[in-house]
Every structure is written in structure tokens, then in C-alpha cells.
Amino acid sequence: MSAAPTRINLASDNVVGASAAVLDAIVRANADAEPSYGADRYCAQAEAALAQVFERELQVCLTATGTAANALALAALCTPWGAVLCHAESHILEDECGAPEFYSGGAKLIGIAGVAGKITPDGLSDALARLSPGVARTVQPAVLSLSQVTEAGTLYSLEELRALTALARRHGLRCHLDGSRYANAMVALDCSAAAMSWQAGFDAVTFGATKNGALACEAVLSFEPALTASLPFQRKRAGHTLSKSRLLGAQMVAYLHDGHWRDNARHANAMATRLAAGLAALPGVRLPWPTQANEVFALVPEAVAARWREAGIACAPWLSRGLPEGCSVGDGQRFLRMVTSYATTPEQIDAVIAAA
Numbered sequence: 441m442s443a444a445p446t447r448i449n450l451a452s453d454n455v456v457g458a459s460a461a462v463l464d465a466i467v468r469a470n471a472d473a474e475p476s477y478g479a480d481r482y483c484a485q486a487e488a489a490l491a492q493v494f495e496r497e498l499q500v501c502l503t504a505t506g507t508a509a510n511a512l513a514l515a516a517l518c519t520p521w522g523a524v525l526c527h528a529e530s531h532i533l534e535d536e537c538g539a540p541e542f543y544s545g546g547a548k549l550i551g552i553a554g555v556a557g558k559i560t561p562d563g564l565s566d567a568l569a570r571l572s573p574g575v576a577r578t579v580q581p582a583v584l585s586l587s588q589v590t591e592a593g594t595l596y597s598l599e600e601l602r603a604l605t606a607l608a609r610r611h612g613l614r615c616h617l618d619g620s621r622y623a624n625a626m627v628a629l630d631c632s633a634a635a636m637s638w639q640a641g642f643d644a645v646t647f648g649a650t651k652n653g654a655l656a657c658e659a660v661l662s663f664e665p666a667l668t669a670s671l672p673f674q675r676k677r678a679g680h681t682l683s684k685s686r687l688l689g690a691q692m693v694a695y696l697h698d699g700h701w702r703d704n705a706r707h708a709n710a711m712a713t714r715l716a717a718g719l720a721a722l723p724g725v726r727l728p729w730p731t732q733a734n735e736v737f738a739l740v741p742e743a744v745a746a747r748w749r750e751a752g753i754a755c756a757p758w759l760s761r762g763l764p765e766g767c768s769v770g771d772g773q774r775f776l777r778m779v780t781s782y783a784t785t786p787e788q789i790d791a792v793i794a795a796a
């Protein structure tokens with residue numbers, strides 16, 4: 441059995457390009473001369489739009505990648521001898537090639553296990569109990585970093601977020617949210633941007649746009665600018681300050697304009713819901729946890745995975761850690777991740793189900 445040329449790609453939500461609205465905005469911003477290094481009017485508009493969306497003044501640091509945004513946010517919040525507590529499968533720990541450690545000058549990332557990509561208050565308490573604040577022997581508890589949407593495609597409720605940040609704050613930690621899929625989570629929870637960020641106890645958020653319609657644009661948002669005054673310097677030092685910064689500003693402005701980001705996220709989430717419903721109805725297919733945003737995780741018979749490959753349907757093989765108790769990848773089974781985007785069509789989803 442051979443893999444056909446890819447016809448439908450659900451391996452991730454960054455396999456699609458930018459939305460027409462974002463691409464048009466880049467082309468328009470290309471026309472005139474603009475000040476460089478963040479002093480352009482598009483970056484100013486992006487900051488104003490973000491302040492409006494998040495309902496307060498904030499510090500904005502635009503980057504072209506989520507890894508840079510996460511690493512810069514953590515470097516600003518954490519000393520080199522600090523500890524960043526995060527989920528054991530988190531992007532900052534597993535998928536960023538040590539960038540948070542590098543940018544922070546050596547901060548230690550400590551992974552906390554948890555089912556379905558989520559940290560529990562008990563898990564956080566246990567991790568905190570293993571550190572000794574004030575003792576110059578262990579790294580010092582500094583930051584709690586959570587992902588929303590999680591790496592398992594699940595969501596923390598607002599109550600769960602608030603409980604974890606409150607616990608962290610009682611121990612003197614700062615709180616960071618990796619929101620590479622912020623919009624997907626926000627529309628799924630039907631809450632405001634403020635409710636899922638500073639109102640939920642976060643000092644800084646990585647606000648992703650790339651996976652939901654931008655070409656390459658993410659933002660570190662700091663609600664405590666006094667804590668993160670080093671951000672512009674760290675960004676420049678890391679080689680992440682674009683001279684033609686309008687490229688980033690224009691993307692963010694278009695992304696937030698007229699609810700484009702919310703519309704894109706609602707569409708992506710709806711496609712995932714459609715996919716999950718179709719998959720759940722297939723014999724031999726099991727979804728180990730609920731589909732809450734735009735990612736579907738499924739245990740599927742090898743024969744189904746093979747039929748998808750032959751039909752040119754791409755999905756991502758996934759590691760089985762974090763599966764709920766009593767749920768494992770059996771013989772003849774594959775564990776796959778499928779991610780929908782703003783560009784996924786209902787016809788594509790129906791074709792995936794039909795091909796199974």
C-alpha cells in the first residue's frame with residue numbers, strides 16, 4: 441500500500457497558508473514607506489486593537505513564531521535559576537528545541553504529568569513540594585505555564601484556569617499561557633479574551649494568530665509591563681525584531697478586524713466537531729477524550745489509517761502518553777491527531793469519513 445499525493449491535509453492547522461484577508465493586508469501594507477523596527481503605524485494599530493480586545497492596557501511584543509513568543513515571555517518572567525512548571529507534553533518542553541532554556545539563560549522546565557494534556561492542582565502541588573524556595577540548592581519556583589488549547593486538544597475551563605493560577609500565585613509564581621490556539625479556545629468556551637487571560641490570573645499570554653489565518657504572526661501580551669520591561673531587548677537580542685515590522689503589524693490588524701479571528705476559529709472548531717461525530721460513528725474507532733476545539737485524537741484500526749493514506753488524507757501519528765487509564769494503543773491500531781483549520785471544508789470532512 442502506498443501513500444498517494446496529499447489531497448486533504450489534517451496533520452496540523454499550520455499546513456494551510458494565510459487567509460485572503462490577512463494576505464490582502466500584507467499586500468496593502470507593502471505600498472508606502474513606513475518607519476522600521478516596530479515604529480510603523482500597523483504595529484501601533486495592532487497594539488490598539490489588542491488593547492481593545494483584551495479590555496485593558498498591555499505590552500505587546502510581536503514575533504513571527506510561537507516558539508519565539510513563548511521563549512521571550514518565559515525569559516522575561518523567569519530568572520536563569522528559576523523553574524517553569526508546565527505539562528510534561530507541553531510544546532515549551534517537548535517541541536521548542538530548548539528555546540525557553542536558551543532565551544532565559546538556563547531556566548529549568550519541569551514537566552507535570554496529567555491525563556488529556558491537563559495539569560491538575562494536585563499535580564502542581566506535588567511539583568511545588570519538590571522545590572525548596574529560598575534554598576540555594578534547587579532551582580526556584582518562578583513560573584506556571586499552561587497551554588490553552590492543550591497539546592491534547594482539550595480545554596481547561598475558566599474555573600480550572602483560575603484554580604491553577606491562584607495556587608501558583610500563592611506560591612509566588614508568575615503565570616503564562618501558551619495560547620497558540622487562543623481563538624479556538626476562546627470561542628469554544630464562549631468567553632471574552634479578557635476572561636481567559638488576565639482575569640484568569642495570567643501575567644502574560646502567547647497570543648497565536650498563525651494557525652488561525654495569519655501567515656506568520658504571534659504576540660507576547662504582557663498585562664504586567666513592569667515585570668516584562670526586558671521584552672524589547674530580549675527580542676532584538678534573539679534576532680526576532682523585524683526591520684520591516686509592518687509585516688507583523690498588518691497581519692495582526694487584519695486578523696482582529698471585524699471578528700475575522702473569531703469567525704475563523706468558530707469554523708475550524710465546527711469542522712472538528714463534524715469530524716469527531718463522523719469518526720465516533722465508525723466501528724473500531726475510539727476518541728480517547730472529547731473534541732473541544734479544532735483537534736481530534738483518535739485510535740483507529742490500521743486498515744482505516746491505510747485507506748486514508750491511499751486516499752491522500754494526511755494526519756499526524758501521535759504518541760500515546762497521556763491517554764486515560766485503561767486506554768492504550770492496541771495491536772493493529774494507530775493513534776492519530778487530525779487538526780482542522782479556518783480553511784477546512786465540510787466536503788473534506790465528509791470525504792475523510794467516507795474514505796474510512
Ligand SMILES: *Cc1c(COP(=O)(O)O)cnc(C)c1O
Nearest residue numbers: 505506507508531587591618620
Ligand atoms: C504550534 C504551537 C506553538 C507555536 O509553534 P511555532 O511552530 O514555533 O510557531 C506553540 N505552542 C503550541 C501548543 C503549539 O501547538
